[in-house]
Amino acid sequence: MSDRPYPSALQARLIAALWRLLSHARPITLWRLARRLGPLIYRFSARERKVTDINLREVYPQFDDTRRARLARDSLRHSTATMLELGFAWMADPARVEASIQAVHGRELLDEARAEGRGVIVLAPHFGNWEVLNFWLSAHFPFTAMYEPPKIAELDPLIRQGRERMGAALVPTNSRGVAALLKALRRSEAVGILPDQEPDWRGGVFADFFHRPAYTGTLLPKLVARTQARVVTGVARRRQAGEGQPQGFEIHFLAADERVYDADEAIAARGVNASVEAAIALDPAQYQWEYKRYRKTPEEQQQRSDYRRHRLYR
Template identity: 45%
Template sequence: MKTIKGILAILALGLTALLPLRWAQGLGKRLGRYFYRQGDSSRIYRTTQVNLLTCFPELSDQQRQELTLQSLEQTGQSIAEMGMSWLWPVQRTLKIIRTVHNEALITEGINQGKGVILIAPHLGNWEILNLYLSNRYTFTAMYKPPRQKQMDSLIKRMRARLGTDMAPANVQGVRKVMKALRRSEMVGILPDQEPDVGSGIFADFFGTPALTMTLLPQLAAQTGAKVVCGYAKRLEGATGFDIYFSEAEADISLKDALLATEAMNRSVERCVRELPEQYQWEYKRFNSRPEGAARIY
């Protein structure tokens, strides 16, 4: 982490970690409002608007504007909470987790002896979810390494501090995840990032084809692991987070790649509809298009 960007990233994390939760979230909201005020001159504003128009065409212009503002505020809070998530003492962070819903799904899956695959979409604060699971279970998280090596090093160091075993989304990482499942452990996978070429297929997400990873359904089919969705909901008034678990759709374990991948996307969609303002609509989920289809962004 010797580059200027690396130094600035560590400095920002350290400074935001000094803030109490209320102040960090207040700072994040202001950051989101700043991008909202930029309007079409802001890339993340434009991306959010296009995603919401694509996924919720039934919304009026006013409703879409309100949801855009809420989404940008929530994303700003996720950024401002990173210092807390990564640098606060673990026990201090655990104290702001208020209620955990349906955790029995996790223990049932582990007790069945085939492990648990967690679908963890970019919803709420996924770092809080990661911290909670790493504290309670032997937990391996698969991730797509960022292009910047300095940022990759930072992510691995911070999550390793919390007890998370990191597995890159490559052949070596897949082997690591398979071994964890054979030991009836828990693995977490972010299902809503575009995979590398050749690692995914187009499956509907909110009614629009999205390039989607096939790895998670393949792991479910090969291992018989229980598949569970999870997210950490940010509560009003800076009062903390609630964690929710739910069963993924049964078809996610089918050997038919398209049917299984569509089931995974429906499972993610169901979670997002519970908490649409806290989903990361700022990501270009529909950047790749089927052959002959018009560009969305």
């Protein structure tokens, strides 16, 4: 048998080498590179362009075609920047990453909750650079987050090391992971949840996201009910050099919509989505619109339910 690496192994080596190389660059250099690559991705990556355009038509129907196209191009530039910045967030000297975070807004929300002996659930949507947010949280608080290994398995050790290097605890996306989150919250620690990642059919409900039903996870109300934790939304917004500071990031913590504390899972899910909407409003171009947020539909759920009922009564 040949000892040549499988394509995924070779791909992992190339990606890891690129991240290590880019980890030495400054954020302004990475942004300039993203601005050059973003238009190419918009032009040649049909899938990303199509999904982004569809999502923006659903979310911003009041925008004309020119404005939506400009927002789509800007969004793909920011998504490109996020990918280029992964090496910086995971491998650059921690002092450099910390220095790139030029402001932290709303930290008192976390400090006050912990002073009251309550844990904090941080809703971290796919906005800006969520790996910089993970860096800051794990550097400043005891922090636990769920982690699903990447599709390219050979990258798992590198990604895990990058996310854990400042002290974060990564737990699996299963019942053991949920138990670990509960324990962390009862110790008045912070935990992270991805609020805009579509769960499987047993783990969510439909709730409006920008006025259209989106299948939304129901883990949050379960955690709140058992721990009385405070819920905040957290993002690392990319700040442009033209905003009076060097290129870098600013962390925003926003109080979550009050509906997240409702015992009704559907109401709580709407509160989660409203909290994500409020974060997106900081800069809509920095949200990852190429994610298929509306992939599952209520009609599909009804069809599945009808099929199970048919099987049951056959």
